[in-house]
Amino acid sequence: MSIKQKMSYSRSEDTIYGLDSTTENTIGSKSERANKMLCYIIHDLSTKHTIPARYFFHSTMTTEIFYSLTMNVLNLVTNSGFIILDLVTDNHASYVALFKELRVCAGNLQNYIPHPVLNYIPLFLSFDYCHAIKNSRNLFLDHNMCTSDGVISSSYKKKLYHLQKGMPIKPVRYLTKKHLYPNNFEKMNVLRAVQIFSTTVTASIKFLKEAGDQDFQEVGPTITFMENMYKFFQIHNVSSKTQ
Amino acid sequence: MYPVKLSKYIRSLDNNIAPYVDISDERLFWLHVTFPNYVDEIQNSFNNAGMRGWSKKTAHDLKFTSNSTYRCVKFFYLKLDSIMY
Numbered sequence: 287m288s289i290k291q292k293m294s295y296s297r298s299e300d301t302i303y304g305l306d307s308t309t310e311n312t313i314g315s316k317s318e319r320a321n322k323m324l325c326y327i328i329h330d331l332s333t334k335h336t337i338p339a340r341y342f343f344h345s346t347m348t349t350e351i352f353y354s355l356t357m358n359v360l361n362l363v364t365n366s367g368f369i370i371l372d373l374v375t376d377n378h379a380s381y382v383a384l385f386k387e388l389r390v391c392a393g394n395l396q397n398y399i400p401h402p403v404l405n406y407i408p409l410f411l412s413f414d415y416c417h418a419i420k421n422s423r424n425l426f427l428d429h430n431m432c433t434s435d436g437v438i439s440s441s442y443k444k445k446l447y448h449l450q451k452g453m454p455i456k457p458v459r460y461l462t463k464k465h466l467y468p469n470n471f472e473k474m475n476v477l478r479a480v481q482i483f484s485t486t487v488t489a490s491i492k493f494l495k496e497a498g499d500q501d502f503q504e505v506g507p508t509i510t511f512m513e514n515m516y517k518f519f520q521i522h523n524v525s526s527k528t529q
Numbered sequence: 530m531y532p533v534k535l536s537k538y539i540r541s542l543d544n545n546i547a548p549y550v551d552i553s554d555e556r557l558f559w560l561h562v563t564f565p566n567y568v569d570e571i572q573n574s575f576n577n578a579g580m581r582g583w584s585k586k587t588a589h590d591l592k593f594t595s596n597s598t599y600r601c602v603k604f605f606y607l608k609l610d611s612i613m614y
Binding site: 371372377382397398407408410411412413414415417418421422425429430431432433434437438511514517518520521522523524 | 543545546547548549556559560564567570571574575580581582583584586587590591593594595596597598600601604605608
């Protein structure tokens with residue numbers, strides 16, 4: 287994640303904080319100011335535990351350094367008794383390059399590689415489904431798409447929004463301008479991205495079609511798209527056996 | 530008699546968020562076959578219709594994640610017990 291550049295000197299430790307820390311384990315060993323933070327987090331699958339395993343402050347970082355840091359963290363965490371099964375990142379270009387490096391080094395171009403530390407299990411590689419759903423939402427709002435059945439368009443949702451605007455009781459209570467016309471900051475919100483595809487919106491649009499509204503007669507492919515994207519999110523959102 | 534605290538997926542009547550307990554779960558097939566095919570269908574159709582689809586990167590990432598989850602869940606189901614115990 288991007289962070290604000292800031293440097294400070296600790297007199298008691300005789301250390302400058304805020305410099306790039308990717309080449310050494312100590313903070314402030316490289317004379318470049320850090321403007322990003324790379325954080326490795328362990329997310330437990332059976333219980334609700336999220337533990338920050340390691341973090342680094344950095345500026346620019348090559349794939350080789352990134353690869354080396356990742357292998358170090360994998361070793362460290364595995365030696366502490368954790369079994370890492372899935373490496374999940376967002377789909378930023380640097381993470382895609384890391385996956386490529388991992389796959390090439392393992393001689394395997396699949397979405398899993400032999401575990402670098404534990405040789406009896408694979409290590410799965412995956413992109414964060416929350417980012418995938420946000421990307422899809424952005425493209426869906428940006429332009430029309432199509433399948434062999436017809437056009438997929440976000441205009442139906444915008445029509446629904448304007449239709450219910452003056453109503454005291456709304457079919458989709460939470461549908462706001464932030465859902466349909468998000469600015470760059472609002473685009474980061476996952477909940478609103480998921481709500482765009484939720485069953486409440488789908489059901490309302492379906493109802494308008496069945497009620498004979500002329501504007502909603504060609505809505506079939508859009509509904510299929512929304513249902514598929516919502517299912518994609520829901521299937522990945524299974525986090526524990528007690529959920 | 531119902532347990533006092535029902536699981537979320539039962540309360541919400543949503544099978545998509547139910548725990549994975551069966552290797553023949555319909556969701557695994559959906560992740561492995563149906564969804565990647567749907568992504569491909571959109572990517573193939575928009576060229577013919579002169580429209581835009583997903584970006585190449587997003588389409589690839591969706592399929593990659595979908596396939597990875599399928600393999601990961603399958604692995605949990607088939608092998609995890611032998612690793613942990």
